[in-house]
Amino acid sequence: MTLQLVTLYLLGINIITLAAYGIDKWKARHHQWRISEVVLLFLAFIGGAMGAFLGMRLFHHKTQHWKFRILVPLLLILQIAALVYCRS
Template sequence: MAAWNIAVFALYGIDKWKAKHQRWRVSESALLLCAFLGGSLGALVGMEVFRHKTKKWKFRILVPVFLILQAAVALWIIR
């Protein structure tokens, strides 16, 4: 999970760099899917560090929701 979150964090950074340099971008649905599939912590940290997608309501709401759900599942598995 740590490696996946680092990869998602990097993906958000890469997409921010591409946005600044007018390059081909990673789709919003791909970014959200990566967060949903266990990379929500990396996505949330990437959003804050790179100041990327912080004004988009989908990201401001869904990424924290994904993080809460993933934490709840992790706690349930541990118990």
């Protein structure tokens, strides 16, 4: 049961994070109100690092910002390591 909840949470937060990156890119192109960098990084921090990484690659968004180029892959590695550790 717990593994199912964690899996559902991670799936949901990564979908939300990927969508947030896509929406922010769209808003940037249309000169509209943007999602703050703090929110985008927070979504990655709380489990959405894979969605953030995919969003950076798919939408070519935030790829020139050092905070994102360093923190998102680092968070992804840490989250994968935590999953592997918890599974063993």
